[in-house]
Amino acid sequence: GAVVSQHPSWVICKSGTSVKIECRSLDFQATTMFWYRQFPKQSLMLMATSNEGSKATYEQGVEKDKFLINHASLTLSTLTVTSAHPEDSSFYICSASSVTGDVQPQHFGDGTRLSIL
Amino acid sequence: GQNIDQPTEMTATEGAIVQINCTYQTSGFNGLFWYQQHAGEAPTFLSYNVLDGLEEKGRFSSFLSRSKGYSYLLLKELQMKDSASYLCACMDSNYQLIWGAGTKLIIKP
Numbered sequence: 001g002a003v004v005s006q007h008p009s010w011v012i013c014k015s016g017t018s019v020k021i022e023c024r025s026l027d028f029q030a031t032t033m034f035w036y037r038q039f040p041k042q043s044l045m046l047m048a049t050s051n052e053g054s055k056a057t058y059e060q061g062v063e064k065d066k067f068l069i070n071h072a073s074l075t076l077s078t079l080t081v082t083s084a085h086p087e088d089s090s091f092y093i094c095s096a097s098s099v100t101g102d103v104q105p106q107h108f109g110d111g112t113r114l115s116i117l
Numbered sequence: 118g119q120n121i122d123q124p125t126e127m128t129a130t131e132g133a134i135v136q137i138n139c140t141y142q143t144s145g146f147n148g149l150f151w152y153q154q155h156a157g158e159a160p161t162f163l164s165y166n167v168l169d170g171l172e173e174k175g176r177f178s179s180f181l182s183r184s185k186g187y188s189y190l191l192l193k194e195l196q197m198k199d200s201a202s203y204l205c206a207c208m209d210s211n212y213q214l215i216w217g218a219g220t221k222l223i224i225k226p
Binding site: 103106 | 148213219
């Protein structure tokens with residue numbers, strides 16, 4: 001159980017392109033989804049927390065107009081990197097927590113490796 | 118401020134036992150998580166501790182002492198596939214996860 005699917009797994013595109021990444025919880029309902037970025041050999045960096053039906057909460061230093069997050073349902077959140085540039089190249093990972101009264105672990109998708117040329 | 122400390126890198130031998138320590142300082146505490154992350158892959162959940170004591174799950178065990186702000190992950194009968202980074206993360210009073218930088222574990226034959 002607790003499977004999170006992330007798509008696509010790998011994207012290579014030209015500078016200026018917008019890229020949409022999908023994160024789905026397949027077998028549970030996720031009130032909260034998280035978007036992380038990880039550069040090579042560095043730790044996870046939380047970009048934003050997204051709650052179903054409301055605006056995402058962005059971490060300090062993350063441009064909300066650059067990284068658009070939509071959490072339209074309890075099983076789907078999307079991250080759109082708008083007008084991507086080479087410095088946006090990174091490993092983007094989503095995670096989701098299920099809806100219960102207890103603390104639940106975050107379950108991660110497989111990640112999306114984004115390369116901007 | 119909130120802080121999670123864990124060693125940057127550790128080396129151990131196949132078949133042996135290794136203990137990865139984590140100390141934390143957070144605003145409130147709602148539990149501590151351990152995750153495993155292989156190179157180039159996303160993290161996978163290993164364990165969750167919210168009460169003091171040892172939780173055993175197969176070859177992996179996790180310990181928590183809330184009074185000391187301390188946890189460890191114990192890996193027994195090490196296998197080559199255990200080579201990975203191990204991430205310690207604490208949930209604060211706002212249910213936010215505070216992540217450590219991870220411990221890279223290198224297993225040698």
